[in-house]
Amino acid sequence: MKTPLTRVEILSIYKVHGERVLLPERMALAPPDVREAIRGLAGDLRKAGGRLILSDLFRSHDMQLQAHLDWKSGKKKAYSPPPGGSMHEAGRAFDLSLRDLRIPLAEFWEMAERRGVFPIIGAPDRRKSEAWHFDCPGSHRRVADYYRAGRGDNMPPYKAMAVSAILAIGVRVDAFGDNQDAARLQASLIRLGYELGNIDGRIGRRTREAMEQAEIDIREPALAVARAEDLLQQRFAGEYRESSPMEEDLFDFLVPPHVLA
Ligand SMILES: [Zn+2]
Numbered sequence: 001m002k003t004p005l006t007r008v009e010i011l012s013i014y015k016v017h018g019e020r021v022l023l024p025e026r027m028a029l030a031p032p033d034v035r036e037a038i039r040g041l042a043g044d045l046r047k048a049g050g051r052l053i054l055s056d057l058f059r060s061h062d063m064q065l066q067a068h069l070d071w072k073s074g075k076k077k078a079y080s081p082p083p084g085g086s087m088h089e090a091g092r093a094f095d096l097s098l099r100d101l102r103i104p105l106a107e108f109w110e111m112a113e114r115r116g117v118f119p120i121i122g123a124p125d126r127r128k129s130e131a132w133h134f135d136c137p138g139s140h141r142r143v144a145d146y147y148r149a150g151r152g153d154n155m156p157p158y159k160a161m162a163v164s165a166i167l168a169i170g171v172r173v174d175a176f177g178d179n180q181d182a183a184r185l186q187a188s189l190i191r192l193g194y195e196l197g198n199i200d201g202r203i204g205r206r207t208r209e210a211m212e213q214a215e216i217d218i219r220e221p222a223l224a225v226a227r228a229e230d231l232l233q234q235r236f237a238g239e240y241r242e243s244s245p246m247e248e249d250l251f252d253f254l255v256p257p258h259v260l261a
Pocket residue numbers: 056088093094095132133134
């Protein structure tokens with residue numbers, strides 16, 4: 001199966017009648033492991049006296065395009081890449097309210113790392129642009145590491161990671177044209193630890209060799225993608241798990257009742 005997107009109930013910077021409301025539904029989507037990381041982090045931060053308040057999480061292809069156009073026109077100050085390069089498009093990045101953290105940013109970075117959540121800037125300086133942006137890459141981090149090690153070279157490591165995460169939820173990456181399945185298969189094989197050169201949407205000799213090593217039938221591309229996803233689901237179960245009753249209890253605890261009304 002594809003990586004599912006699940007609803008994330010988290011307070012946002014947005015207010016209605018002076019009260020903070022949950023992050024709007026169209027943005028409040030993330031894979032299950034990200035949802036758990038956000039909930040865990042919200043709890044950790046609350047214990048430390050702060051609050052995790054988000055301004056952004058998931059962006060659809062069109063929302064990402066709009067963010068990019070707004071940056072180009074000067075309406076939005078912080079850079080937004082065109083669709084196909086942002087972890088927001090996979091529900092694997094969020095932007096938070098720095099003001100509500102109420103703990104030093106460096107301390108939050110450590111807290112976040114324990115939950116598999118990483119900053120995008122190099123040093124914990126809250127005045128820097130994108131100090132508010134955090135990624136929760138899960139197994140897609142392996143794709144960034146793979147490119148960083150020089151095993152792929154047709155895009156920067158961070159972009160390759162984003163491409164992998166976007167394809168995994170079944171969203172189109174324009175750069176691969178009609179070869180979405182092939183690109184998704186290649187990214188999946190890299191996450192499983194195989195080597196095949198670049199994610200380029202073309203099934204060449206090296207991709208075929210990687211499929212053979214993974215014991216994936218190479219005759220039917222659509223079936224091959226499904227098979228690779230089965231293997232991923234076994235290996236990274238948390239990224240595919242739907243919510244459990246225990247999590248629903250936590251949900252009641254996290255959200256003040258008036259917010260739900
Ligand atoms: Zn962001």
